Amino acid sequence: MKMKLSALCVSMALLAGCSSDSDDETVVEERNGQWLVGDLHVHSAVSNDARDTMVNILYHAFDEFDIDYVFFSNHMRVRGNDHQDNDIGEVLYADRLQQYELPEIRSLQNRYYQDKIITTTFEWDFPGFEHYNIGIIGTPEEQDDIIEAVKLFEYKFSNENGLEHFDPQDVARWTEQGIERYNTEADAAKALTWLQENYPTTSYGMLNHPRRYANTYSLADVRDLNNSAPDIFFLMEGMVGGQFHPYARGDYEGGSAGLFGGADPMVAHVGGWWDALLSEGRQIWNVSNSDYHFKISDGGEYTSGYFPGEYSKNYAYVTEGEDELAVLEALRSGEMFGVTGELINALEFTISANGQTAYMGQQDLAVSKGDTVTVDIRFQSPEYTNQEITVGDGIFGSAINPGVHHVDLIAGSITGIVDPFSENYDSTDNSDASVINSFTEQDWQLDEEGYYAMSYTFTAEGNQYFRLRGTALDYNEEGLTVDGEPQKWESMVKEEDETDHQIQDRANKLIYRDVWFYSNPVYVNVK
Numbered sequence: 032m033k034m035k036l037s038a039l040c041v042s043m044a045l046l047a048g049c050s051s052d053s054d055d056e057t058v059v060e061e062r063n064g065q066w067l068v069g070d071l072h073v074h075s076a077v078s079n080d081a082r083d084t085m086v087n088i089l090y091h092a093f094d095e096f097d098i099d100y101v102f103f104s105n106h107m108r109v110r111g112n113d114h115q116d117n118d119i120g121e122v123l124y125a126d127r128l129q130q131y132e133l134p135e136i137r138s139l140q141n142r143y144y145q146d147k148i149i150t151t152t153f154e155w156d157f158p159g160f161e162h163y164n165i166g167i168i169g170t171p172e173e174q175d176d177i178i179e180a181v182k183l184f185e186y187k188f189s190n191e192n193g194l195e196h197f198d199p200q201d202v203a204r205w206t207e208q209g210i211e212r213y214n215t216e217a218d219a220a221k222a223l224t225w226l227q228e229n230y231p232t233t234s235y236g237m238l239n240h241p242r243r244y245a246n247t248y249s250l251a252d253v254r255d256l257n258n259s260a261p262d263i264f265f266l267m268e269g270m271v272g273g274q275f276h277p278y279a280r281g282d283y284e285g286g287s288a289g290l291f292g293g294a295d296p297m298v299a300h301v302g303g304w305w306d307a308l309l310s311e312g313r314q315i316w317n318v319s320n321s322d323y324h325f326k327i328s329d330g331g332e333y334t335s336g337y338f339p340g341e342y343s344k345n346y347a348y349v350t351e352g353e354d355e356l357a358v359l360e361a362l363r364s365g366e367m368f369g370v371t372g373e374l375i376n377a378l379e380f381t382i383s384a385n386g387q388t389a390y391m392g393q394q395d396l397a398v399s400k401g402d403t404v405t406v407d408i409r410f411q412s413p414e415y416t417n418q419e420i421t422v423g424d425g426i427f428g429s430a431i432n433p434g435v436h437h438v439d440l441i442a443g444s445i446t447g448i449v450d451p452f453s454e455n456y457d458s459t460d461n462s463d464a465s466v467i468n469s470f471t472e473q474d475w476q477l478d479e480e481g482y483y484a485m486s487y488t489f490t491a492e493g494n495q496y497f498r499l500r501g502t503a504l505d506y507n508e509e510g511l512t513v514d515g516e517p518q519k520w521e522s523m524v525k526e527e528d529e530t531d532h533q534i535q536d537r538a539n540k541l542i543y544r545d546v547w548f549y550s551n552p553v554y555v556n557v558k
Contacts, residue, residue, distance in 0.1 A: 064350040066377070067358065069100030069148070070339035072164060072239065072272055072320035076116035077105040077124075077132050078154075081324040085114055085135050088323065088339065093147050095427055096340030096417060100148035100358050104164055105132065107153045107189055109196055123196050124153060124189075125182035133174060150355040153181065154239060158190045159216030161247045164237035164268075167230055168359050180230065183210070188222040190214035223260035235362065237266035240273075240281065240322065241297045241304075242288035250304050251457035254449070257313055265314055266362060269298030269305065270369040270549060272322025272343060273336040277523040277538035281322075284522065292502065292517030292547045293371050299517050301441055306464035309496050309552055311448045314393060316362070316551045319343045319369025327423065332531050334538075341417045341427070342542075344370045346378070348390075365392025365551045372418070372503070372546030374435060377411035377482070380499055382553045384491070395554035398491045404555060406489075406497060408438060408470070409482035418543045422535045430543070438475075438501040439515065440468045440487055445494035445554070469506075469515060491557050499550040511545050520545075 074081035075088055085103070092101050105111065107124040114135040119127075128151060136149050152166035165184065169177045186197060186205060194202055213221045226234045238256075241248060257264050271281045274293055283290045291299035298305050298317050308315050321343050324335045337343065346368050347361035361367070368378045368391070382389050382396050384404040389396035398404060418430035443464030449456050468487050475485040506515040523541075525534050 062350075064348050066346050067099040067148075067349050067361070068340070068344050068346050069098045069102070069358070070321050070323070070343070071102040071152070071166075071237065071266075071318055071345060071362075072104045072154075072268060072322045073101055073339050074105055074154075074322070074324045075103060075114065075132070076112045077103075077114060077127050078324070079106060079108055079110040079112070081105075082116055082329075083323070083325050084116060085132075086139060089139055089144060089147075089149070091338040092340045093144055096338065098340035098344065100150075100355070101339055102150055102152050102166065102355075103132065103136070104152045104154050107155050107165075107185055121196065123182070123185060125178060125185050128153075128181060129178045133178070137171060137174075148353075148355050148358060151177075155184075155188070155222070156190070157222075158188075158214060158219040160219070160252070161244060162239040164239050164266075165222075165226070165234070166237075166359070167226070167234045168355050169233060170354060170356065184222070184225075186210075187212055187225065188214055188219065190219075220256060220259050223256060223263050226263045227260040231262050233356070233359070234263060235266060235359065236260070236264045237268060237318070238264070239268045240271040240283070241267055241269070241295050243271070243281070243283050243295075245286055245288040249457050250307060250459065251451075253304065253308065254311075254313075254451070254456065257308070257315060258451070261314070265365075266316055266318055267295075267297065267305070268320055268322075269295050269317035270319035270343060270371060270547075271295055272320045273324070274321075274342055274371070274542055275326060275334045275337050275535075275539065277334070277525075277534050279522060280520045280542065283520070289519040291519055292504075292511070293520070293542070293545055294517065294547060294549065298549060301466060301516070302443075302462050302464045303459060306441075306443050306462040307459040309498070310443050310446050310462040310464065312445050312554075313448075314365060316365040316367060316392065317369060317549055318362075318367065319345045319371065319549075327535070334535055342371055342373075344373070346370070363393075366390050367392070368499075368548060368550045370546075370548040372543050373413055373416040373432060374501065374503055374546045375410045375548050376413050377409075378499075378548065378550060379407070379409040379482070380550050380553060381407050382497060382555055383407065389553050389555070391551040391553055395556045397556050397558055400491055400493075400557050402491045404489055404491050406440060406487040406553075407484070408440070408475075408486065408499065409478070409484045410435065410438070410501070411482055416543065418539065422532065422539050433503040433544070433546075435483070435501050436471065436503055436505055437515070438470045438485070438499060439466045440470070441465065441498045441500065442467045442495050445496060445556075466515065491555060494555065494557050496552040496554045498552040500547060502547045504545065517545075517547070
């Protein structure tokens with residue numbers, strides 16, 4: 032299918048920057064990929080705790096907010112409805128997928144969205160842990176095979192479904208084939224190894240809202256899961272969804288580890304869990320999703336999250352193909368960045384030396400000790416954001432974008448894989464990550480292509496990775512930042528005589544102030 036780009040360049044000239052610290056010639060490299068923007072975590076009425084129809088969700092995602100891909104991610108539970116939110120009793124997720132979800136997706140795509148990518152994944156209740164996203168990806172021509180794979184996964188690894196929900200003929204066939212069920216906490220990780228053995232290039236796992244409950248995972252658990260299936264578990268939802276909630280933004284309340292600038296502390300804390308994993312050289316990439324269930328309840332009392340593409344966006348650089356498998360390869364590559372509040376809509380982040388250039392994700396830049404290395408950063412921001420001036424007015428795209436206040440360049444040493452038997456296996460002691468430079472408008476200039484450009488030059492001494500974050504906030508904004516570090520979101524308090532709608536308006540304005548972007552890392556390997 033033919034793809035429509037989302038306000039980003041198809042072919043990019045990657046400049047070596049505007050710094051006068053380097054005498055190297057400008058590195059220019061033409062690329063023939065395209066940036067696509069979308070959402071990997073979207074619920075419809077097929078989930079038991081979501082109320083919206085796919086036709087309304089896709090209208091907003093594609094017609095209102097012009098994103099390129101939507102990956103539905105409904106709960107793998109026997110409790111759920113059909114695609115029109117009708118109660119159909121207890122039905123396996125795989126059956127709802129086959130009977131309602133996929134037919135509706137294909138119908139809407141064929142009628143209205145032939146130039147968009149729509150596919151299905153599912154949110155699995157990971158025994159012993161929390162919600163974990165599983166994608167088994169195929170083209171529409173492979174639909175029957177995907178349904179069979181999902182049905183088998185549900186049989187093998189879902190711990191809430193009794194055998195009475197499955198077709199007796201399927202159970203008899205699987206039993207005859209010697210297929211076992213691994214639906215206990217002790218065996219749960221076998222789901223990832225099963226995917227790696229059977230769908231190594233067409234499936235993935237994503238750690239959803241990782242620390243929504245502070246004690247669900249330890250860092251050792253995350254390392255174990257990545258060890259068990261590194262080709263499957265390579266995504267984490269560091270920029271979580273469910274953001275539109277005055278009292279519990281992202282549903283991070285009570286026993287959660289808290290949200291910091293709308294991001295999970297796994298990503299938001301410099302020198303935290305993500306930096307510890309990156310310092311081992313692990314390829315685990317951050318994404319930004321909506322986790323959409325509904326925006327405002329029918330009675331107007333409750334809020335949940337913004338529509339796909341309204342507040343959170345995930346940008347992925349697709350180099351080959353124009354379908355869901357091409358997006359999967361882009362996700363696997365790690366050349367991605369996540370954004371909230373439409374703070375930016377384009378980012379080029381590269382590291383160059385000796386005429387060679389490395390990009391975000393899997394590839395790295397090979398240099399020699401003592402080489403001069405240049406980090407180049409270029410971004411664009413739209414003039415307006417999707418913020419509704421008054422919540423519910425349906426008027427998007429008229430709020431002035433506050434713009435980027437500063438961009439932080441974060442670096443950490445590559446220290447190698449931590450020994451599972453080491454006392455440091457459950458700690459972040461292997462990371463020395465820190466903010467090595469912070470750029471403001473005094474440090475960047477507007478180039479001839481309409482990008483704000485800046486650069487940073489250093490001398491290569493050891494193996495390192497580099498990542499970016501940027502925000503609209505000043506370094507010290509009460510309740511939001513301290514010395515540039517995002518602070519824990521505090522639940523808003525409903526004022527006396529304040530209506531539900533008024534606190535929703537107040538929350539919406541504050542959430543749209545607290546906006547950020549995060550890049551994935553670029554690696555430098557010193558020979």
